[in-house]
Amino acid sequence: MRERAAPALDKTVIETRIVEFLASQSIIVDPGEDVSGIELLESGRLDSLVVMQLTLFLGQTFDVEIEDEDFVAENFATVGTLANLILRKCRS
Numbered sequence: 001m002r003e004r005a006a007p008a009l010d011k012t013v014i015e016t017r018i019v020e021f022l023a024s025q026s027i028i029v030d031p032g033e034d035v036s037g038i039e040l041l042e043s044g045r046l047d048s049l050v051v052m053q054l055t056l057f058l059g060q061t062f063d064v065e066i067e068d069e070d071f072v073a074e075n076f077a078t079v080g081t082l083a084n085l086i087l088r089k090c091r092s
Contacts, residue, residue: 009090011036014062014083021057022079025050036080041073051076058082064089 015035022028027045028038040046046054055066064086075085 009062009087011080011083011087014086015079017061018054018058018079018082021054025053036078036083038079039077040079040082041077046076054082058086062086062090 019028019035019038022045027050051071059065066085066089070085070089075081
């Protein structure tokens with residue numbers, strides 16, 4: 001029996017998983033807008049509890065460790081900037 005290859009990890013896949021998680025937490029009610037540009041911090045969608053839950057989800061889903069120095073506004077500003085952080089973590 002052959003093992004199935006894991007799907008390629010790209011920004012779109014990461015963004016989709018982030019939006020699905022946020023929708024499951026009722027943080028994003030209408031994900032119909034440009035996914036990459038969905039504001040997280042300035043919109044007030046993220047509080048400290050959601051950031052911690054999101055961090056755990058991302059760590060488990062993408063097998064990455066989000067470190068203290070990663071917790072800056074630039075990384076959590078939008079779904080796109082968060083996806084870029086995960087891409088960098090996966091490639092390093």
